[in-house]
Amino acid sequence: MFRFTRAGRTGPWMRAISVAGASAIALTLAGCGGDDGTSAGSYGFPQVTQDDKAPITVWVDADRASAADAFKKANPDVKINVVTYDGSANGSNSFRTKVQLFDRAGSGWPDVVFSTQNNDAAWASQKSNGKQAFAAVLNGGLVQKTTLDSFTKGSLDPCTVEGKVYCLRNDLAQVALWYNKDLLDKFGYTVPTTWEEYQALGEKVAKEHPGYIVGAVGDSFASEIYFWSGKCQANGVTGPKTVTVSTGTTECKRVASMLDVLIKNGTTPNLSVFTPEFVKKYTGKVLLMPGPAWYAGAIFNNPQSLNVPAGQLGVAAPLTWQGDTPATGNVGGGTWFVSSHSKNLKAAEKFVEFVTTADDYQVNVAPGYPAYAPAAEKWLKKQESSGYYATDLQALLTAGSQIWNGWGSGVFSQEAIWAKTITPAIASGKNLVDMLPEWETAIKNQAQVNGYTVK
Amino acid sequence: MSYGFVAPYTALVIAFGVLPALYAVFLAFTDNEGGFAGIANFTKVVSDFRFLPAVAHVALYLVIWLVALVVLVSFLAVVVHAVRVRWLSRTLRFVFYLPGALAGASSVLLWLFVLDPTASPVSGLLHLLGFSSFVQVIVPANLPPVFAIIAFWTGAGGWIVIMYGALNNISPDVIEAARIDGATAVQIARRIQLPMLRKWISYMGIMSLAAGTQLFVEPQLLSQASNAIVPNDYSLNQLAYQYAFQQNDFNGAAAISLLLLVIALALSAVFVTRGGLFEKD
Numbered sequence: 001m002f003r004f005t006r007a008g009r010t011g012p013w014m015r016a017i018s019v020a021g022a023s024a025i026a027l028t029l030a031g032c033g034g035d036d037g038t039s040a041g042s043y044g045f046p047q048v049t050q051d052d053k054a055p056i057t058v059w060v061d062a063d064r065a066s067a068a069d070a071f072k073k074a075n076p077d078v079k080i081n082v083v084t085y086d087g088s089a090n091g092s093n094s095f096r097t098k099v100q101l102f103d104r105a106g107s108g109w110p111d112v113v114f115s116t117q118n119n120d121a122a123w124a125s126q127k128s129n130g131k132q133a134f135a136a137v138l139n140g141g142l143v144q145k146t147t148l149d150s151f152t153k154g155s156l157d158p159c160t161v162e163g164k165v166y167c168l169r170n171d172l173a174q175v176a177l178w179y180n181k182d183l184l185d186k187f188g189y190t191v192p193t194t195w196e197e198y199q200a201l202g203e204k205v206a207k208e209h210p211g212y213i214v215g216a217v218g219d220s221f222a223s224e225i226y227f228w229s230g231k232c233q234a235n236g237v238t239g240p241k242t243v244t245v246s247t248g249t250t251e252c253k254r255v256a257s258m259l260d261v262l263i264k265n266g267t268t269p270n271l272s273v274f275t276p277e278f279v280k281k282y283t284g285k286v287l288l289m290p291g292p293a294w295y296a297g298a299i300f301n302n303p304q305s306l307n308v309p310a311g312q313l314g315v316a317a318p319l320t321w322q323g324d325t326p327a328t329g330n331v332g333g334g335t336w337f338v339s340s341h342s343k344n345l346k347a348a349e350k351f352v353e354f355v356t357t358a359d360d361y362q363v364n365v366a367p368g369y370p371a372y373a374p375a376a377e378k379w380l381k382k383q384e385s386s387g388y389y390a391t392d393l394q395a396l397l398t399a400g401s402q403i404w405n406g407w408g409s410g411v412f413s414q415e416a417i418w419a420k421t422i423t424p425a426i427a428s429g430k431n432l433v434d435m436l437p438e439w440e441t442a443i444k445n446q447a448q449v450n451g452y453t454v455k
Numbered sequence: 456m457s458y459g460f461v462a463p464y465t466a467l468v469i470a471f472g473v474l475p476a477l478y479a480v481f482l483a484f485t486d487n488e489g490g491f492a493g494i495a496n497f498t499k500v501v502s503d504f505r506f507l508p509a510v511a512h513v514a515l516y517l518v519i520w521l522v523a524l525v526v527l528v529s530f531l532a533v534v535v536h537a538v539r540v541r542w543l544s545r546t547l548r549f550v551f552y553l554p555g556a557l558a559g560a561s562s563v564l565l566w567l568f569v570l571d572p573t574a575s576p577v578s579g580l581l582h583l584l585g586f587s588s589f590v591q592v593i594v595p596a597n598l599p600p601v602f603a604i605i606a607f608w609t610g611a612g613g614w615i616v617i618m619y620g621a622l623n624n625i626s627p628d629v630i631e632a633a634r635i636d637g638a639t640a641v642q643i644a645r646r647i648q649l650p651m652l653r654k655w656i657s658y659m660g661i662m663s664l665a666a667g668t669q670l671f672v673e674p675q676l677l678s679q680a681s682n683a684i685v686p687n688d689y690s691l692n693q694l695a696y697q698y699a700f701q702q703n704d705f706n707g708a709a710a711i712s713l714l715l716l717v718i719a720l721a722l723s724a725v726f727v728t729r730g731g732l733f734e735k736d
Contacts, residue, residue, distance in 0.1 A: 091683050097700040128703050129487045218590065220682045270590065272682065277573040277588060419683035424594040445504045450702060 044140030044164070045340045046132060054344040055079035056111035058351060059095075061087025063367070064114045064170070064334070070361040071354050078347050087116040087334070091416050096123055103131040111342040112351050114170065115335050118158040122411035124337060125161040126240060135166040136340040142349050143168070147357065152400050155371040158409035159335060161240055168356040170334035171368030172376070173292040174318075174399040175225050178300065181314040181390040183212070183287050191288075195230070195319045198288070199258045205287060206265035214288040216278070217259060218271040218423065220415035221331045225290050228329030228407045229318060230255035234443060237408025243447045244455040247440040254321065256432040263426060270426045273299050279306060290319065292331035293369040293396055301388055314391035317398045327404035333371065369396055376400065412450045417442050476716075482709035496710035500698070505688045506711075512599065513690050517667045520603040524663055525656060528611055532618030532652075533644045548619060551612040562609045563676045570601065593677060593685055602673045610666075614659050621655040622648060657730020661723045668719045671696070691715055 041047035058080050060068055068082045088095035095115050102108040124135035138159075139148055148156065148165060152172060159167035177198075179191055187209060192198040202214045217226070227234055232252035236244035246252075262268035271278045273295075283306050289295065299305040300313050318328035336352040338345065355361050362375035363382060370376045380393050421442040425435050444454045486492040500506055531551070538544040554562060568574045571589040572581040586592045593601065625648060633643050649656075674689040675696075688694045691711055699708035727733065 090679055091687060092679065093701060096703075100700065100703045220684075271588065275573075275589070277571075280573065413683075416683040416687065419681070420686040423590060423684050427588070427590045427594055449503060449505070 043142045043345070044137040047136075047345060048341060048343055050345060051343050052346060053079075054347070055081055056342065056344050056347045056351065057081045057083060059083050059085050059110045059113040061085065061089065061114060061116060063087075064355075066365050067114075067355040067361050070358070070365055071351055074354065074358065074360055075350065078350065080347075080351065083110065087114060088120070089116045091413060095120055099124070099134050100128065103128060103134070109134065109339045109341045111339050111344065111348040113337045113339070115167075115337065116332060117413075118330075118332060118335065118409045119411055119413060120335060120337065121159045121161055121166040122237075122240070122409055125164065125166045132340060134337070134339060134341070136338040136342070136345065136348075137164050137166065138168065138338065138349075139165040142338070142345060143353060147353060150357075150373055151371050152373045152376060154401070154403050154405060155333075157403075157405060158333075167335040167337045168352050169371035170336055170356060171294070171366065172371045172400050172403075173294055173331045173333035174369070174396065174403055175229055175290055175292050175329040175331065176318055176395050176399040177316040178286075178289045178291055178295055179314050179316060180287055180308065180312050182312045187287075189287075191314070191316045192319060193316070194322050195254075195258060196322050198290075198319050199261060201288070202262045202267040203265060206267050209287075210266065212285045212287045213267050213269060213282055215262065215268040215290055216271060216273050217263060217268055217426065218275075218278070219273060220419035220423070221292075223414055223418045223422075224329045224331045224407075225292070226255050226259060226329070227252060228404060229290070229327060230321065231324070231327050231404055231406060233406060234439070235407045235410065235414050237410040241452050242455065243408070243410055243452045245440055245443045245447065247436045247443075251321075252436055253433060256436055260431050260433055263432070270423065273305075279304075283307065293399075294332075294367070296389075297367045310388045311390055313389055315389070315393060315395045316391075317395045318402055326402050328399050328402045329407070330403045333368070369400070410447065410450070410452065412446045412452075414443070417446055479709040479712050482706050483713045485706060487704070487706060492706065496706045497714070500694075500707050500710050500714070503694070505694055505697075506691075509688060509691045509694050513668060513670055515599040516602050516670060516690075517664065519599055520606050520667055521660060521663060523603060523607055524611060524614070525660060527607070528614045528618055528659065529649060529652065529656060531611075532615050532622060533648055535615065536619055536622040536648075537640060537644075548616055551615045553612065554608050555610060555612040557609065559609065559672050560676060563605060563673050566605050566608075567677070567680050589681070590684060593681055598674070598685065598689070602670065605673050606667070610663070614663075617659070618652065618655060621652055625651050653730055654732055657726045657732050660726045660730065661732070664722055664726065665719050668715055668722075 056079070058068055060082060062084055064087070065082065065084055068080065071078075072080065085098075086092050086094055095113055095117070099109065121135065125133055127133050136142060139145070143165075151169060155169045155172055156165055156167075159165050159169060177191070184191065187205075189201060189204070192201050198214065205212050205214060215225075216222070223234065230251050232255055233244060233246045233249055234252065236246075238244055259268060263270060269278070269282075271281075273291075286300075286306060286308075291299075296313065296315075300308045318326060320326045336356060338348045338352055342348045356370075357372045357375060359375065359378060362370040362372060363378045366379070370379050376397070380397060383389070384393055417439070421439055422432070422435055425438075426432070447454050483496055484492055484494075486495070535544055535547050535551075538547065557565070569577065570581075570592045572578045572586050572592065573589070575581055581592065629647060629651075630643060633647055638646065669692050670690040671692040674685055674693055675687070677685040678687045678689065678693075688697050692715070695708040695711040695715075698704045698711065
């Protein structure tokens with residue numbers, strides 16, 4: 001099949017004709033086991049003829065290069081070519097862009113891809129302009145069911161489209177409540193357990209200790225920390241092409257009005273935690289911070305960032321709304337894809353299974369909270385034994401199972417919408433409560449141009 | 456012989472200019488299966504909720520930038536030309552030209568620092584204007600002037616040098632005659648130099664217009680650097696990019712680029728006719 005599509009480079013017309021011809025031939029050959037065509041495949045998607053010796057190409061971001069190294073060490077007999085790319089981070093969308101170009105060229109796909117994003121399964125699971133979906137179905141026999149079942153409950157949701165699993169989760173990014181135990185003790189405050197207590201504490205801090213903060217809304221993922229936890233229906237992706245958006249609900253309003261108070265009194269600045277400005281202003285002044293699991297390594301225990309000394313950082317279970325069931329949000333967490341075009345699916349599968357489940361990487365090397373539950377337990381033990389934290393880390397385990405499933409993973413980026421609609425509005429002094437309708441419109445518009453039916 | 460010199464250029468223009476343009480025309484009128492689509496792609500992109508805002512953004516940016524360019528470049532070129540001290544004139548030309556020597560994207564990266572009040576060498580000025588954070592500097596209302604300033608800083612120097620050369624072309628006899636008739640420096644500039652620069656100014660207008668409608672690098676880099684606070688669909692070219700690589704809709708992207716071409720051609724026609732670019736004296 002490759003041969004034919006490649007010959008069609010002369011133009012779309014020629015390509016259309018040759019593709020038609022190729023599929024006709026492939027169809028005839030299928031019965032006689034044609035060795036150059038695709039077959040329906042035993043895993044639930046069409047696959048090319050397999051070659052167990054074929055080297056596999058693996059795309060990772062810079063942070064995940066160590067995963068490939070760990071695999072090489074453990075499996076010296078499997079030939080892999082490692083390509084480092086930007087991980088599709090910060091809205092670069094390079095994973096999708098490149099795959100679309102390979103689709104047009106009809107060749108060149110990598111065998112395994114790591115993405116920092118959670119919205120790739122939404123497109124990689126779908127045919128695109130008539131081309132075979134990029135992502136291989138993993139729960140059709142390619143990955144053992146027992147392995148899939150050992151992932152933390154709900155952690156494969158961003159990978160699952162209509163009951164089929166298209167990627168394995170590298171790490172979970174459940175939102176919990178980080179706090180500075182030393183500061184809380186010094187000021188005589190207790191750790192809040194509900195958002196109502198959290199707001200009250202924020203108002204107290206503004207009066208008694210101005211300059212100290214209890215959160216931040218300047219990052220594009222602020223919606224995932226606060227609104228996802230609050231069960232706001234801003235991202236109700238219900239199918240591959242359907243989404244329900246309603247930001248006028250009480251769930252959304254309670255979050256918005258709480259944030260309005262805390263933004264106005266200066267305890268929740270509209271600043272990204274990754275800016276030098278934030279580090280300069282708030283090092284040593286972060287009292288509380290609801291945020292994902294990876295905040296620990298990325299901002300608190302990082303000499304380039306807040307650099308909180310050992311023995312001060314504590315973590316508590318996600319805040320809940322009074323009278324409501326516990327729920328929390330999630331900010332990213334990487335995903336591993338296997339290409340459905342791979343010539344060596346076995347090796348590709350071995351790779352993604354290794355990097356998501358093996359202790360050699362997930363427990364010993366990986367910085368983030370493993371999505372694979374057995375690895376997560378060991379990882380937590382290892383982190384606790386490091387002596388850095390002022391509390392145990394069981395709150396992360398609790399949070400991992402409380403991620404609200406009403407917030408989906410669509411192909412469009414909620415983060416980009418927040419950044420462009422809400423962040424500048426807060427910067428110019430507008431109230432979040434008043435911005436909710438505008439936010440809803442922006443989400444709906446973005447969903448529609450991406451082919452979603454909006455309810 | 457002359458054909459020999461032109462041949463490599465012609466080959467490259469056909470391969471990388473004409474053929475892709477024709478391919479874009481083909482794409483714009485077909486659907487993703489290659490069938491004829493009529494004007495469906497055009498109606499689709501024009502009715503996109505991002506289209507009109509993008510047009511407005513680019514239009515506002517063009518107005519600010521082109522006016523600033525024409526006025527300031529002409530003024531600065533005449534001033535530099537009037538400087539009689541040779542080393543000063545040379546230094547000024549060099550200083551004006553210098554920012555333009557930086558490659559496009561890297562000069563925008565430089566501006567990321569200039570615009571951030573915490574890191575900027577002109578942070579005092581930014582604070583004076585009431586900006587205390589990067590986010591406040593790049594709120595949507597500020598973007599057209601910000602892009603115009605960046606574009607002026609990177610592009611104007613080259614034009615000042617070109618205008619300086621054009622001023623050298625004006626016969627010294629004409630200037631001399633004017634001076635004997637009692638014209639002041641200002642009168643010489645207004646009555647003699649600027650009218651004689653008309654063609655050069657309209658040439659600058661056309662080239663800058665073509666570049667300006669294609670606004671892409673500045674908003675794209677700012678968008679990435681600000682984690683999408685500057686939207687990634689701010690300009691028309693970015694929108695075309697979104698169509699091609701976010702939505703996998705090359706046909707829609709081609710339709711936008713054709714629309715851009717038509718608009719740029721129409722506006723250029725104004726400069727050509729008003730500026731008398733192709734008139735022979």
